[in-house]
Amino acid sequence: xxxxxxxxxxxxxxxVLEIKDLEVTFTTDAGEVPAVRGVGFEVAAGEVVAVVGExxxxxxxxxxxxxxxxxxxxxxxxxxxxxxxxxxxxGARELRAVRGDEVSMVFQEPSTALNPVYTVGWQIAEGIRxxxxxxxxxxxxxxxxxxxxxxxxxxxxxxxxYPHQFSGGQKQRVIIAAALALNPALIVADEPTTALDVTxxxxxxxxxxxxxxxxxxxxxxxxxxxxxxxxxxxxxxxxYQGKIVESAPxxxxxxxxxxDYTKALLAAVPHLGxxxxxxxxxxxxxxxxxxxxxxxxxxxxxPGRLGTPSFTAVDDVSLHICAGExxxxVGExxxxxxxIGRAIAGLNKVSAGSLKVFGYEMLDFRERTFKKLxxxxxxxxxxxxxxxxxxxSIGECVAEPLLVxxxxxxxxxxxxxxxxLEAVQLPAAFAARxxxxxxxxxxxxxxxxxxLALDPKLLIADEPTSALDVSVQAKxxxxxxxxxxxxxxAALFISHDLAVVDMxxxxxGVLYRxxxxxxxxxxxxxxxxxxxxxxxxxxxxxxPDPVEQALRREAFLKxx
Amino acid sequence: xxxxxxxxxxxxxxxxTRLPIVSHYRMSAGLQRGMLxxxxxxxxxxxxxxxxxxxxxxxxxxxxxxxxxxxxxxEPPGDKFLWGTTVSGFDVYSRxxxxxxxxxxxxxxxxxxxxxxxxxxxxISGYIGGWLDRVLVVLADAIYAFPSLLLAIVMSIVISQGxxxxxxxxxxxxxxxxxxxxxxxFRVIRAETVRLKAEPFVESAKVVGASNVRIMAKHIFRNATxxxxxxxxxxxxxxxxxxxxxxxxxxxxxxxxxxxxxxDLNRALSDASSGIWWTGVFPGAAIVLTxxxxxxxxxxxxxxxxPRLRMRRKAKRRGGKAxx
Numbered sequence: 062x063x064x065x066x067x068x069x070x071x072x073x074x075x076x077v078l079e080i081k082d083l084e085v086t087f088t089t090d091a092g093e094v095p096a097v098r099g100v101g102f103e104v105a106a107g108e109v110v111a112v113v114g115e116x117x118x119x120x121x122x123x124x125x126x127x128x129x130x131x132x133x134x135x136x137x138x139x140x141x142x143x144x145x146x147x148x149x150x151x152g153a154r155e156l157r158a159v160r161g162d163e164v165s166m167v168f169q170e171p172s173t174a175l176n177p178v179y180t181v182g183w184q185i186a187e188g189i190r191x192x193x194x195x196x197x198x199x200x201x202x203x204x205x206x207x208x209x210x211x212x213x214x215x216x217x218x219x220x221x222x223y224p225h226q227f228s229g230g231q232k233q234r235v236i237i238a239a240a241l242a243l244n245p246a247l248i249v250a251d252e253p254t255t256a257l258d259v260t261x262x263x264x265x266x267x268x269x270x271x272x273x274x275x276x277x278x279x280x281x282x283x284x285x286x287x288x289x290x291x292x293x294x295x296x297x298x299x300x301y302q303g304k305i306v307e308s309a310p311x312x313x314x315x316x317x318x319x320x321d322y323t324k325a326l327l328a329a330v331p332h333l334g335x336x337x338x339x340x341x342x343x344x345x346x347x348x349x350x351x352x353x354x355x356x357x358x359x360x361x362x363x364p365g366r367l368g369t370p371s372f373t374a375v376d377d378v379s380l381h382i383c384a385g386e387x388x389x390x391v392g393e394x395x396x397x398x399x400x401i402g403r404a405i406a407g408l409n410k411v412s413a414g415s416l417k418v419f420g421y422e423m424l425d426f427r428e429r430t431f432k433k434l435x436x437x438x439x440x441x442x443x444x445x446x447x448x449x450x451x452x453x454s455i456g457e458c459v460a461e462p463l464l465v466x467x468x469x470x471x472x473x474x475x476x477x478x479x480x481x482l483e484a485v486q487l488p489a490a491f492a493a494r495x496x497x498x499x500x501x502x503x504x505x506x507x508x509x510x511x512x513l514a515l516d517p518k519l520l521i522a523d524e525p526t527s528a529l530d531v532s533v534q535a536k537x538x539x540x541x542x543x544x545x546x547x548x549x550x551a552a553l554f555i556s557h558d559l560a561v562v563d564m565x566x567x568x569x570g571v572l573y574r575x576x577x578x579x580x581x582x583x584x585x586x587x588x589x590x591x592x593x594x595x596x597x598x599x600x601x602x603x604x605p606d607p608v609e610q611a612l613r614r615e616a617f618l619k620x621x
Numbered sequence: 622x623x624x625x626x627x628x629x630x631x632x633x634x635x636x637x638t639r640l641p642i643v644s645h646y647r648m649s650a651g652l653q654r655g656m657l658x659x660x661x662x663x664x665x666x667x668x669x670x671x672x673x674x675x676x677x678x679x680x681x682x683x684x685x686x687x688x689x690x691x692x693x694x695x696e697p698p699g700d701k702f703l704w705g706t707t708v709s710g711f712d713v714y715s716r717x718x719x720x721x722x723x724x725x726x727x728x729x730x731x732x733x734x735x736x737x738x739x740x741x742x743x744x745i746s747g748y749i750g751g752w753l754d755r756v757l758v759v760l761a762d763a764i765y766a767f768p769s770l771l772l773a774i775v776m777s778i779v780i781s782q783g784x785x786x787x788x789x790x791x792x793x794x795x796x797x798x799x800x801x802x803x804x805x806x807f808r809v810i811r812a813e814t815v816r817l818k819a820e821p822f823v824e825s826a827k828v829v830g831a832s833n834v835r836i837m838a839k840h841i842f843r844n845a846t847x848x849x850x851x852x853x854x855x856x857x858x859x860x861x862x863x864x865x866x867x868x869x870x871x872x873x874x875x876x877x878x879x880x881x882x883x884x885d886l887n888r889a890l891s892d893a894s895s896g897i898w899w900t901g902v903f904p905g906a907a908i909v910l911t912x913x914x915x916x917x918x919x920x921x922x923x924x925x926x927x928p929r930l931r932m933r934r935k936a937k938r939r940g941g942k943a944x945x
Contacts, residue, residue, distance in 0.1 A: 435830035448821035452843040
């Protein structure tokens with residue numbers, strides 16, 4: 062960036078953004094719904110303000126209002142003053158002039174925020190050329206420059222690459238580069254790391270920190286992840302139901318939250334190393350008990366289509382799950398953890414090696430012969446919204462396993478459903494409701510009830526809480542723990558979140574690109590990881606405590 | 622977007638408000654509501670005419686004489702013959718009204734047949750997959766590749782074999798339309814089934830151990846058929862056009878068995894050049910208005926079912942300004 066441009070960013074008063082009494086109302090089929098109610102905060106140059114809150118708190122709507130990106134059905138009032146101009150009253154042409162130049166945005170999903178049919182260089186240059194007369198060559202030169210700044214290796218070559226030639230983390234870097242191209246005073250980052258793996262997340266957070274320090278850019282960080290907040294934010298704004306609950310400097314908020322809501326929110330965040338399920342254990346809990354699932358040199362290959370090579374999702378994995386223990390399987394996306402879970406449930410075919418489920422060899426899988434064993438396996442899916450048939454009531458959904466496996470009459474099934482709902486702490490009246498009438502947490506409880514309907518010996522939980530808000534997640538995990546202790550089923554708990562896995566499982570396996578790199582008692586794996594990948598994984602996980610996180614960050618940067 | 626829509630947690634809305642057209646009407650606004658209402662009115666007039674034809678029509682559809690003797694031919698519109706008479710002496714007004722009845726019968730039979738077969742084939746093909754799926758898809762594509770009217774003509778010759786009684790004619794027309802429409806329902810249901818097959822709730826049923834038939838009947842069928850009312854309305858107008866086309870080309874129903882607009886138009890061809898307008902205009906207008914009405918209903922339902930296309934009443938603006 063040239064010197065002239067740097068001067069343009071007026072930092073005289075230091076305040077880049079000022080939001081006053083912002084109210085946003087949506088018109089929906091159910092009438093008017095207020096999404097943001099009287100929100101106000103300021104962002105200074107070179108400051109990272111994190112807006113945190115659970116889904117529905119209005120944080121994303123607030124962020125979009127800053128760029129003047131609101132749905133047609135929304136009406137906003139109040140003031141969003143960006144460097145002296147009110148974004149709510151600007152016309153379309155003025156808005157276009159401001160976007161990119163003064164404020165830009167980093168989106169949640171890097172793979173959809175880039176246009177797949179243009180090179181990344183073209184997409185960055187497009188923004189540059191939209192503001193002021195810049196030649197094609199010069200725009201490209203500047204695109205290369207920003208790509209270098211965000212740490213893309215060989216930017217001269219990569220500038221001509223298409224988005225699919227980059228990894229997820231690199232794509233997010235490209236998006237940040239595009240956001241930086243005109244050196245805006247403010248960057249709005251809406252969940253910039255939610256779609257990324259935790260090791261990549263650490264790198265992107267580091268990059269955002271550099272952007273703040275090097276360009277003195279103000280950053281509004283929208284996130285639900287308190288670890289990310291602790292890592293990056295200078296100041297935190299906590300939102301709940303469209304209102305600001307608390308606003309404080311980061312260190313203050315984490316050390317001494319004032320409001321009850323903030324306290325509860327922070328308490329619900331799982332913290333690696335606290336409440337470990339395997340605390341004080343020296344021996345595997347299922348040692349010597351019956352082995353329910355045994356994988357020996359298991360490989361699962363997804364066959365390629367014509368012209369594309371096949372993909373090995375699980376590569377030579379050996380593990381076993383004993384009766385009554387919770388086996389935690391962690392790994393990043395693409396590590397094969399879900400594939401293993403699905404193979405045990407007979408949803409995926411096994412390619413090589415051996416996978417024995419209750420002694421049944423899954424290599425010779427036949428639905429007819431396996432059906433009997435299905436009643437001993439419960440499965441909890443990741444997305445509670447999609448795992449219920451929208452046309453059936455919760456009661457009917459929970460009763461489904463009973464009707465399939467046991468010839469129960471309607472009244473007996475009904476009684477059992479009531480018992481199950483009570484076990485997962487849902488009122489019996491919920492049986493008559495339909496899935497869309499329940500909240501995410503309630504649906505996941507119902508999902509648990511369905512999985513436990515036949516008293517299975519093994520429960521497979523595939524990221525059961527990753528779609529839930531932290532406070533809801535805490536309650537569901539608590540329930541899961543109680544039920545497991547009470548009913549004594551074995552569980553395969555699959556998650557990408559190390560802290561969650563540590564809270565629940567006594568025995569942990571770490572998967573990396575289809576291989577099981579480490580296995581052991583939970584607190585030992587987390588406390589003293591042996592494999593370099595596990596070490597990197599654990600070091601990159603941000604903890605919800607700014608002071609501790611600063612230390613961990615230094616250790617992580619040293620390690621990389 | 623972090624918006625919440627408050628869902629009524631209490632009892633479900635009463636059944637009648639969830640019925641296809643009623644629920645569409647309730648969420649419509651502005652121009653979209655106008656289109657829907659116009660379509661509904663035209664369609665209602667069409668259905669009522671069909672229902673009340675015996676009461677409304679002064680003469681039968683094949684009546685050529687009454688107590689005062691034979692009807693005159695090519696009589697211009699007047700007191701006795703409201704819309705005039707045709708070259709064969711039929712009363713245009715009566716035949717246009719009776720024609721609605723034939724049209725309704727053909728549309729209902731054709732659409733019901735094609736829905737049944739299309740849905741069953743689509744479910745099986747989409748869920749089972751494999752070679753059966755491939756064969757059925759190729760077959761459906763092959764039928765698609767034929768000009769639909771040509772296919773309908775061939776079918777009507779094969780089915781009716783020259784005879785054309787009332788129900789024989791209606792069935793021939795309906796079945797030939799069915800053959801043309803089955804691929805449409807088949808494709809829609811198959812595509813939905815393939816999508817739903819990968820949904821977690823279907824996988825969940827699989828994990829539970831439900832049989833294929835149970836999964837198809839209980840879990841997929843009800844979710845896959847939600848777009849049917851929409852195709853139904855759009856196809857109804859197309860069925861009517863195919864019927865009229867068949868009649869116009871002379872493959873329809875004999876005038877003595879039932880009134881049929883396409884046939885009447887065909888007979889009006891030679892009249893048009895000699896200044897006799899009434900024999901062609903009225904059946905033609907009946908076809909146009911009915912198709913327009915059905916299409917308006919179908920298109921409105923299509924737009925209303927998609928939240929992105931649906932118009933909403935604007936929130937009241939108080940100060941500030943909305944930016945899109």
